[in-house]
Amino acid sequence: MSKEFAIGSKVRLVALPPYVKTAEPMPMLRPSDVIHIGEEGIVIDRRPGGYWGIRFTRGAFLLDSQYIESTDSPPESHLE
Template sequence: MSQEFTIGSKVRVMALPPYVKTADPMPMLRPPDVIHIGEEGIVIDRRPGGYWGIRFTRGFFLLDSQYIESIEKPPESHLE
């Protein structure tokens, strides 16, 4: 089961895929070195096939949820 992210949330790259797909209207495959492990981006949208559109400093790319993790803090519980 793929992880769910909220649109606008921040994510971090945990692992690099064999290639990176651009999120252009006509997607292109790029070598994985256009992004780096630990790089942070913002989730822009959800795409078919379990892909997430993420804006990084070097562009807008599509990544599967297995390669990213949320860096948003979960809401704190006020149970006392």
């Protein structure tokens, strides 16, 4: 099951896909070295197929929810 994120929320990259797709009207595949693990971005939209548009420093990219985690809420271990 894919995770859900609110538009405008901050997310962190936790894993790199082999390639990333730009979130432009005419998307392009880019090597994954344009973004780095731990880099934070902002959710700009939800796309079909379970992809999220994320704005990072070096551009906006489409990522599956398995590669990102929310930074807006504390980790579950700190809820006790």
